[in-house]
Amino acid sequence: MRIRFPRLRARSRQPELVCQQVVELVTDYLEGALSDQDRERFERHLVGCPHCTEYLAQMRETILLAGRVAPEDLTPVMRTELTDLYRRWRAEG
Ligand SMILES: [Zn+2]
Numbered sequence: 001m002r003i004r005f006p007r008l009r010a011r012s013r014q015p016e017l018v019c020q021q022v023v024e025l026v027t028d029y030l031e032g033a034l035s036d037q038d039r040e041r042f043e044r045h046l047v048g049c050p051h052c053t054e055y056l057a058q059m060r061e062t063i064l065l066a067g068r069v070a071p072e073d074l075t076p077v078m079r080t081e082l083t084d085l086y087r088r089w090r091a092e093g
Contacts, residue, residue: 017045
C-alpha cells in the first residue's frame with residue numbers, strides 16, 4: 001500500500017491550512033496563543049471543514065473535563081487516530 005502525504009507547500013499563493021495543521025494548532029487556538037493572522041486562517045479552515053469543527057468541539061470538551069490540555073497530552077494516540085481519520089476522509093473524497 002502506498003501512502004501519499006499531503007503536499008503542505010503546494011499552494012504558496014494561498015497559504016490555507018490543511019487539516020493536519022489545524023489539529024496541531026487547536027491547543028494554541030483554544031488558549032488564545034495564535035496570532036491574529038493564524039487565528040483567521042484557522043477559523044477560515046473551520047468554515048469549510050466539518051471534520052476540524054468537530055475536532056475543535058471535542059477538544060473544547062476535553063479541556064473542560066480535564067481543566068487543561070498540554071500539547072503532550074494529545075500525543076501520540078490522538079494524533080495517530082486523527083491521522084488515520086483524516087487519511088480515510090481524504091480517501092473517500
Ligand atoms: Zn480540516
